[in-house]
Amino acid sequence: MEKALEIKPKAIKSPSGFSIIWRELVRDKLALISLILLILIIAFVYGVSLVLDQEEIVKVDLFSIHEAPSEEFILGTDHGGRDVFGQLIIGTKNSLSIAIIVTVLTGIVGIVFGLVAGYFGGHVDNVLMRILDFFNILPFTMIVIAFVAVVPKYSVMTFSLIMTAFLWMGIARLIRSKALQEKELDYIQAAKTLGTSNIKIIFKHLLPNCMSLIIVTMTINLAANIGLESGLSFLGFGFPESTPSLGTLLSYARNPQTLEFRWWIWVPASLLILILMLAINNVGSALRRATDARQRRG
Amino acid sequence: MWKFSLRRIMIMIPQLIVLSIFIFVLAKMMPGDALSGQIDPNIDPERIEEIRVQMGWYDPWHEQYASWIGGVVTGDFGDSFRFKMPVTEIISQRIVNSFWLSLVTLILTYLIAIPLGITSGRYNDTLRDQLIQGYSYLGFATPLFIFALVMLWVFGFKLGWFPTSGSVTPGLEPGTFDYFMSKFYHLLLPALSMALIATYNTILYLRNEIVDTKQKDFVLTAKAKGASETRIYNQHILRNSLLPIAAFFGYEITLLIGGSIFIENIFGYPGMGQLLVESVTLRDYSVVTATTLLFGAASVLGALLSDIILSIVDPRIRIK
Amino acid sequence: MGFLEVKDLKVHFPIKGGIFGRTVDHVKAVDGVSFTLEKGKTYGLVGESGSGKSTTGRAIIGLNKITSGNVTFEGNDITANNRSRASFRKDIQMIFQDPYSSLNPKKRVIDLVAEPLRNFEKLSRKEERIRVQELLELVGLSPESILKYPHEFSGGQRQRIGIARAVALKPKLIIADEPVSALDVSVQAQVLNFMQEIQNELDLTYLFISHDLGVIKHMCDHIGIMYKGRFVEEGTANEIFESPQHIYTKRLVAAIPEIDPHKREELKKFRLEVNTEYEQAYNDYFDEEGLAYGLKPISDTHLVALPEKG
Numbered sequence: 032m033e034k035a036l037e038i039k040p041k042a043i044k045s046p047s048g049f050s051i052i053w054r055e056l057v058r059d060k061l062a063l064i065s066l067i068l069l070i071l072i073i074a075f076v077y078g079v080s081l082v083l084d085q086e087e088i089v090k091v092d093l094f095s096i097h098e099a100p101s102e103e104f105i106l107g108t109d110h111g112g113r114d115v116f117g118q119l120i121i122g123t124k125n126s127l128s129i130a131i132i133v134t135v136l137t138g139i140v141g142i143v144f145g146l147v148a149g150y151f152g153g154h155v156d157n158v159l160m161r162i163l164d165f166f167n168i169l170p171f172t173m174i175v176i177a178f179v180a181v182v183p184k185y186s187v188m189t190f191s192l193i194m195t196a197f198l199w200m201g202i203a204r205l206i207r208s209k210a211l212q213e214k215e216l217d218y219i220q221a222a223k224t225l226g227t228s229n230i231k232i233i234f235k236h237l238l239p240n241c242m243s244l245i246i247v248t249m250t251i252n253l254a255a256n257i258g259l260e261s262g263l264s265f266l267g268f269g270f271p272e273s274t275p276s277l278g279t280l281l282s283y284a285r286n287p288q289t290l291e292f293r294w295w296i297w298v299p300a301s302l303l304i305l306i307l308m309l310a311i312n313n314v315g316s317a318l319r320r321a322t323d324a325r326q327r328r329g
Numbered sequence: 330m331w332k333f334s335l336r337r338i339m340i341m342i343p344q345l346i347v348l349s350i351f352i353f354v355l356a357k358m359m360p361g362d363a364l365s366g367q368i369d370p371n372i373d374p375e376r377i378e379e380i381r382v383q384m385g386w387y388d389p390w391h392e393q394y395a396s397w398i399g400g401v402v403t404g405d406f407g408d409s410f411r412f413k414m415p416v417t418e419i420i421s422q423r424i425v426n427s428f429w430l431s432l433v434t435l436i437l438t439y440l441i442a443i444p445l446g447i448t449s450g451r452y453n454d455t456l457r458d459q460l461i462q463g464y465s466y467l468g469f470a471t472p473l474f475i476f477a478l479v480m481l482w483v484f485g486f487k488l489g490w491f492p493t494s495g496s497v498t499p500g501l502e503p504g505t506f507d508y509f510m511s512k513f514y515h516l517l518l519p520a521l522s523m524a525l526i527a528t529y530n531t532i533l534y535l536r537n538e539i540v541d542t543k544q545k546d547f548v549l550t551a552k553a554k555g556a557s558e559t560r561i562y563n564q565h566i567l568r569n570s571l572l573p574i575a576a577f578f579g580y581e582i583t584l585l586i587g588g589s590i591f592i593e594n595i596f597g598y599p600g601m602g603q604l605l606v607e608s609v610t611l612r613d614y615s616v617v618t619a620t621t622l623l624f625g626a627a628s629v630l631g632a633l634l635s636d637i638i639l640s641i642v643d644p645r646i647r648i649k
Numbered sequence: 650m651g652f653l654e655v656k657d658l659k660v661h662f663p664i665k666g667g668i669f670g671r672t673v674d675h676v677k678a679v680d681g682v683s684f685t686l687e688k689g690k691t692y693g694l695v696g697e698s699g700s701g702k703s704t705t706g707r708a709i710i711g712l713n714k715i716t717s718g719n720v721t722f723e724g725n726d727i728t729a730n731n732r733s734r735a736s737f738r739k740d741i742q743m744i745f746q747d748p749y750s751s752l753n754p755k756k757r758v759i760d761l762v763a764e765p766l767r768n769f770e771k772l773s774r775k776e777e778r779i780r781v782q783e784l785l786e787l788v789g790l791s792p793e794s795i796l797k798y799p800h801e802f803s804g805g806q807r808q809r810i811g812i813a814r815a816v817a818l819k820p821k822l823i824i825a826d827e828p829v830s831a832l833d834v835s836v837q838a839q840v841l842n843f844m845q846e847i848q849n850e851l852d853l854t855y856l857f858i859s860h861d862l863g864v865i866k867h868m869c870d871h872i873g874i875m876y877k878g879r880f881v882e883e884g885t886a887n888e889i890f891e892s893p894q895h896i897y898t899k900r901l902v903a904a905i906p907e908i909d910p911h912k913r914e915e916l917k918k919f920r921l922e923v924n925t926e927y928e929q930a931y932n933d934y935f936d937e938e939g940l941a942y943g944l945k946p947i948s949d950t951h952l953v954a955l956p957e958k959g
Contacts (some may be wrong), residue, residue: 169628171587172590173620173624174625177355181656216751218751220712220745221752221814224712225742227768236756263472266591266594323350
């Protein structure tokens with residue numbers, strides 16, 4: 032009998048959950064356009080910034096301060112005579128990179144926190160939720176500003192860590208309520224009776240079942256994080272000035288003269304932030320609809 | 330209800346304590362101390378040490394914390410080194426400005442959001458609904474500071490309809506009608522900018538709530554009995570949906586604080602948010618500590634207020 | 650020494666309340682249950698929903714915390730949820746009621762069935778695959794379906810996957826918690842017969858939990874009737890069905906539908922009689938709180954919950 036089985040019968044492989052979501056996403060026109068646009072922007076920005084010399088762009092050139100767009104400078108120059116277009120490219124790259132880093136970090140913290148709270152429930156959940164509530168109440172902008180004031184060696188890494196420290200609660204809360212629902216289902220109980228350890232149950236059973244929620248939330252978080260980073264940079268509490276971001280360009284508009292008369296410095300960056308956030312949100316909402324529809328079909 | 334409120338307050342007390350410890354630690358981590366701004370740099374370093382010992386710089390942290398929190402409770406936040414005056418005095422001017430800005434923002438938010446939310450829910454899946462949803466989606470996706478910049482650019486500079494900075498025209502006598510109107514005029518554009526962006530939650534909540542309620546049996550029964558559409562909305566649907574909205578304003582405080590930091594800086598409006606940013610930039614740490622603590626406490630209290638009001642309005646949450 | 654002995658098992662759930670969320674009361678889901686299970690036999694736990702029959706099963710396997718009492722398996726105390734229990738984990742397995750929620754929807758069949766193997770046995774990928782295919786064949790599913798997802802199977806097929814997974818470690822005792830109540834009636838018989846087949850083939854002992862006396866009659870050698878967390882009657886299948894002593898058992902037995910149309914009238918009369926008796930004699934059989942009394946033996950195997958002087 033064993034011999035007969037060794038001649039492997041053709042196993043029929045069924046499409047996985049992800050390919051179904053993908054199919055739904057592609058069917059949604061607006062989301063598809065947004066996705067293509069996003070891919071183009073990302074490819075362009077990361078591609079061009081390979082060629083661009085960041086040192087060269089952030090170097091102050093006193094002979095070409097506040098020049099209007101011309102053939103030499105497509106988008107003119109800023110108060111340091113620096114090429115706005117170059118800063119825009121590098122700024123977008125930096126903003127996107129940090130938004131991705133923060134999204135991933137908050138994702139990891141939030142998912143683990145939410146899964147543990149939801150899975151164990153009871154006292155563990157109570158204590159963890161009190162902690163979460165506390166973090167949740169603190170006004171994000173204020174606390175980050177206060178932290179930035181304190182941190183001595185301020186770098187991109189510390190910046191993303193500070194942002195992460197005060198942004199993980201949203202996803203943690205969502206994952207927790209999902210985990211609370213899921214863990215009552217028999218497959219979790221079954222795994223316990225089969226001798227599967229808690230850690231394995233959390234990461235091999237609960238986590239895959241929260242995946243669609245995680246993907247949707249992280250996509251929408253990515254958009255929000257682009258906004259938050261540029262907002263903080265706008266106030267002067269984001270990236271150091273040597274590392275331009277989209278927010279840095281916008282912060283020049285805090286000078287009324289620049290705001291009123293030199294649109295080329297801040298309007299393109301504003302538009303780019305808007306486009307990025309809208310496009311990512313479109314993809315996110317399409318993903319949400321796709322995963323919902325899947326649940327409806329059962 | 331009393332039970333819930335009491336329990337909720339019991340949760341809040343440790344929150345406030347943790348918040349104050351948190352901010353105390355932050356303050357301790359800030360470079361320099363209360364002396365660094367006040368003292369003549371030529372003074373003998375040994376003398377500075379002496380003063381530091383006198384002031385309790387080397388005491389165990391819990392004693393320092395106790396004396397600090399003791400000061401805070403009695404309204405003593407120390408002195409600002411930049412303004413050379415008590416922090417409490419600086420803040421009390423700013424806090425009034427921020428309060429008015431927040432109040433007008435809240436009122437505008439509800440004035441815009443409630444009619445739109447009701448329309449959107451009542452006529453769901455019509456063109457009107459789609460337009461409103463499109464607007465609130467844009468509001469959700471647009472960062473406040475970009476929108477505020479554009480508003481300032483268009484209505485402040487290009488059209489010149491509104492003042493572009495300050496909270497009142499200089500030279501007006503406080504208490505007069507002109508003074509009051511000037512104040513209102515100055516905060517209208519900032520408040521409107523924030524309100525237009527902040528409507529998202531309320532519109533969406535109202536719409537979903539109304540769409541849900543519409544299908545409930547009691548509404549269908551009222552319809553079957555021949556009650557008019559308007560009557561159904563006024564008597565049945567709105568009463569259920571509007572009350573929770575009124576309660577959410579406590580949570581909005583956290584959002585308002587975040588927003589006011591941007592808005593006040595963009596519109597040059599002298600409130601707490603602007604003060605915080607200025608003081609951080611100038612390393613005026615006693616002011617930073619005080620503003621952070623007040624903002625934090627305001628959020629904690631706001632959440633408390635909303636939770637309690639919600640528990641009265643909507644008994645479902647009391648179970649939690 | 651029995652194969653599985655349950656002594657005075659109690660499972661109480663706390664009710665939280667008050668300002669500080671203290672425990673203000675308990676729900677006595679299982680309140681002093683004792684029974685013995687012999688190797689190779691099937692023991693049926695019957696009762697209405699909320700009677701504590703499922704909780705009993707779940708407490709034995711460790712899914713619910715035992716408040717007090719003892720569970721002995723092959724002479725070893727497995728009450729405490731500790732390491733000594735872990736070594737018996739393999740030997741006691743469970744089949745769940747709902748074949749839809751008991752299989753992780755995101756896993757393929759091979760991962761589902763191999764899960765216990767991966768926890769307890771170190772097998773190479775190939776060995777594992779062969780074992781899974783054997784198991785699928787054993788439960789009557791095609792071995793080609795190992796890469797499918799649960800939602801591609803019918804309820805009966807899913808329950809077979811659940812059974813394949815439960816027997817993968819060659820357990821000695823299987824706790825079957827309403828294994829067929831979520832299935833269509835036509836499929837129920839198939840699954841039940843199949844469970845009896847593998848019982849003989851693999852020398853299994855069943856603790857069979859059900860609210861359906863018909864199913865219990867078909868499957869079980871010994872039966873315990875539960876009501877509000879306590880036993881009202883215990884005995885062999887014959888004793889329970891032929892000479893029920895407790896009024897609650899009588900009512901349950903009387904409620905079994907009769908297929909033979911000639912006997913229908915007779916049964917209807919009998920039912921009415923039992924019902925009248927139930928209403929009249931209720932206070933003789935239950936205490937002031939409506940709970941059953943302690944069990945009294947009326948023969949070697951037959952125990953009934955009767956008041957002291959009854």
